[in-house]
Amino acid sequence: MENKPITLNYFFGMNCYxxxxxxxxxxxxxxxxxxxxxxxxxxxxxxxxPGDLKLIIITHGHIDHVGNAAYLRDKxxxxxxxxGGDSAMVDSGxxxxxxxxxxxxxxxxxxxxxxxxxxYERFTxxxxxxxxxxxxxxxxxxxxxHTPGHSEGxxxxxxxxxxxxCGDLFNNTNKPEKASIIQDPEKLDASVEKIRASEYKxxxxxxxxxxxxxxxxx
Numbered sequence: 001m002e003n004k005p006i007t008l009n010y011f012f013g014m015n016c017y018x019x020x021x022x023x024x025x026x027x028x029x030x031x032x033x034x035x036x037x038x039x040x041x042x043x044x045x046x047x048x049x050p051g052d053l054k055l056i057i058i059t060h061g062h063i064d065h066v067g068n069a070a071y072l073r074d075k076x077x078x079x080x081x082x083x084g085g086d087s088a089m090v091d092s093g094x095x096x097x098x099x100x101x102x103x104x105x106x107x108x109x110x111x112x113x114x115x116x117x118x119x120y121e122r123f124t125x126x127x128x129x130x131x132x133x134x135x136x137x138x139x140x141x142x143x144x145x146h147t148p149g150h151s152e153g154x155x156x157x158x159x160x161x162x163x164x165x166c167g168d169l170f171n172n173t174n175k176p177e178k179a180s181i182i183q184d185p186e187k188l189d190a191s192v193e194k195i196r197a198s199e200y201k202x203x204x205x206x207x208x209x210x211x212x213x214x215x216x217x218x
Contacts, residue, residue, distance in 0.1 A: 001141070001161060005204070006042045008035040013173075014064045015206055017165055018046055023139030024054040027078070028157060028165050029206060030068035033120045039068055053078040055127075055138050059167025059206065060154040061086030062095045063120055070121035081127035081138075083146060085153025093122040129155060147195065149188025150179040162201035164213075169195065172208030176216045 002020040007013050008031040016039065017028040025048040031039050043053075053076040056069055061082065069080050069090070082090070089095045127138075131146035141160040148154055150168045157165040168179050169191060182188050196213070204210045 001159065003163070003204070004042075004046050005210070006031075006039060008032065008038055010035055012064075013207060015204070015208075017204055018043065018048060019140065019159075020046070020048070021139060021141070025052045026055045026057060026138075026140050027053060027072070028057045029059055029065040029167070030056060030072060032064050032067040033071075034067075036068050036071065048076075050076045052076070055135075055140065056080045057129075057135075057157060058082035058086075058090075058125070059156070059165065060151045061089030062151065062168070065167065065206065066090055066095075066123075067120040070123035073123070073126075079126035080123060081129050082125045083130070083144075083153035083155050084125075084128045085146075085148060086151050087125060087128070087153065089151075089153075090123050090125065093120065131155075145194070147191035149182060149184050149186075149191045151183050152187075154191070156195065158198075158200070162199070163204060164195070164200040164202070165204045166195070166206070168206045170203060170216065171205045172203075172211050174208075176203070176205075176208075176211040178216075 004018040006016040006018060014031050016031050019026040056072055056078050058066055073080050129144045133144040135142045143158050145156040145158055147156050147169045154167055170178055178192050200213050202210050203213055
């Protein structure tokens, strides 16, 4: 299993991860629409052509993670997989359809619109993922961990090799820490403890550099 991080920078950095296996390619998250050309070029350079991409896995429904999902599905023939907790976001094209995050998420929404980052193609997931779901039938030796808090449908992907792709449950822009944008604080803390209870080699966040779990602050 080969993991290629793809960092897309546009006012802030966002990571996608291309995993290559004998069964084909798997893309975790897709970045914003404005960085589509860079993402496609990264896929080309990695040797991922239409027909090679088997699955697009979305860690949560925020626009910086889903902005190219529908486009890539159409071009590459890959299915989109995500948790149903965030399906309303991508069905409506509005990542702020659930406003339980209060003023912070409201301000983020305004900021995204000002920067022209709120535009992307709506879609309905082909595969609705659940906690504990085995992805090996799709060709990826990994499992889904439902980790709500940042959003209701946030998930992590745990590979058989011991790596954790955590979406925005954690970030490492300054130091490894839990999400700063929170929809439900109690659920986020429970998700963090759920992850801490297991052992992982390397954590790959949606924002910032990979880190070891022991580097995560209490």
